[in-house]
Amino acid sequence: MSAPRLESPNPAATAVPVYLPLGFIVAGIAGMLLLVLALPGTLPSAAVYVRHHARLLVLVHLFTLVWGSGVTLGVLHQMAPVILCAPLHSVRLGWLALGLYVPGSFLFALSFRSFWLAGVIAGGVLVLAASLAFAYNIARTAGSARERNVTTRFLVPAILSFAGTLALGIAMAASVRLGAGYTVTKGLLLAHLFLGGAGWFTGIIIATAYRLVPMFLLVHGHGEGAAGRILAVHYAGVALGVAGSLRGGPHGAAAGALLILAAVAMWARDLASMWKKRVRPPDVWMHQVPVAAAFMVASAAGAAACAVWNAAQGGVHPRVMLAVGVLFSLGGVSVIVLALLHKIVPFLVWCHRCGDAAGRGRAPAMKDLVNERIGTVAFPVFEAAVVVIAAGVALDEVILAQAAAWALALACAFLVHDLIGLIAPAGALNIRRARGKVREEVR
DSSP states (O other), X not given: OOOOOOOOOOHHHHSSOTHHHHHHHHHHHHHHHHHHHHHHHHHHHHTTOOTTOHHHHHHHHIIIIIIIIHHHHHHXXXXXXXXXXXXXXXXXXXXXXXXXXXXXXXXXXHHTTTTOHHHXXXXXXXXXXXXXXXXXXXXXXXXXXXXXXXXXXXXXXXXXXXXXXXXXXXXXXXXXXXXXXXXXXXXXXXXXXXXXXXXXXXXXXXXXXXXXXXXXXXXXXXXXXHHHHHHHHHHHHHHHHHXXXXXXXXXXXXXXXXXXXXXXXXXXXXXXXXXXXXXXXXXXXXXXXXXXXXXXXXXXXXXXXXXXXXXXXXXXXXXXXXXXXXXXXXXXXXXXXXXXXXXXXXXXXXXXXXXXXXXXXXXXXXXXXXXXXXXXXXXXXXXXXXXXXXXXXXTTOHHHHHHHXXXXXXXXXXXHHHHHHHHSTTHHHHHHHHHHHHHHXXX
């Protein structure tokens, strides 16, 4: 029996030129590969000394700007018109954002390797300009929206948090350059982490999960009441954490971290409720969503514990904070991004190259464009490696963490193999092979 074929895609999903979101995604994948390849060599010294560590700062910004944010901006150029039921305000602004963001994010991240101030400033200006163009484009798109849902409500504070993260990053760099006191710089750094980690990344993951999980698993009848409460609790925690950090009071930051933990736990519970109502069985990619949610809860609990301990005792070892960051960045964010890219990229490529053949028995199913058997093996290796890296860093077992980092790099290479093959011009070969498979099934 042949695999089920999807109907023609929503016109709003195909109105954006395919190479606009794919441009961001390609750059993001390149950044992720650089990150995992450089990680083993960075762990020995990063586990001992975190603050102002050059190679660690490179990896942090490859994750935050190039991989995490770059892929998210690309996906939102495609998803926002579908979520908002409105055409993208300006494709030209999208191309402008892509042209500024990709070189700017790489320049900004890599300039930390030698603390090249001119590169950091130039990259920061490009990223900020691109982000403003993106935010304006999405805001104008939202202004003409015909539908308001929980994802829409999450988008606004998440994007504002992204802009605030960039602003605080610039302020922090200026404070270091001008010789501001340690207390000022530390407050800006903590506020930067609250806005970036919780306000932007966690907020946008929750937002997209509420849209994509019901879409891919055919979840019906799940209300948005819990999502509204999660939104209120989560961003109250972000606001409290940012205010407490800037004022220099550890108790405000601890209270904000506890509220964020509560919100993430509420989301994980609501996600489990959605999971029970699914009609379509999850494939290997969707099976990673609960795993990523578990990493998100674990990292939120770790961050809250660090904040409470800091408020009570006045200090947390940098190794512990780095371990929590590993769980969040590589476990929570990267797992769900890699998983959903295996749903989104085939959709974009399928619409671009096979949409005209839909309904005439000549188009392959989107799931035929990626190898699920690789995901079945590579994801458990990737996720186990994240746990071992975090444990090795926290316990100062550097050799163990390095070995796990190499396993993570290998698993990551396998996971992005199909995606690169689809995005590259040679990806047409993948399509032809899949079409040949369809023709054999039809015969």
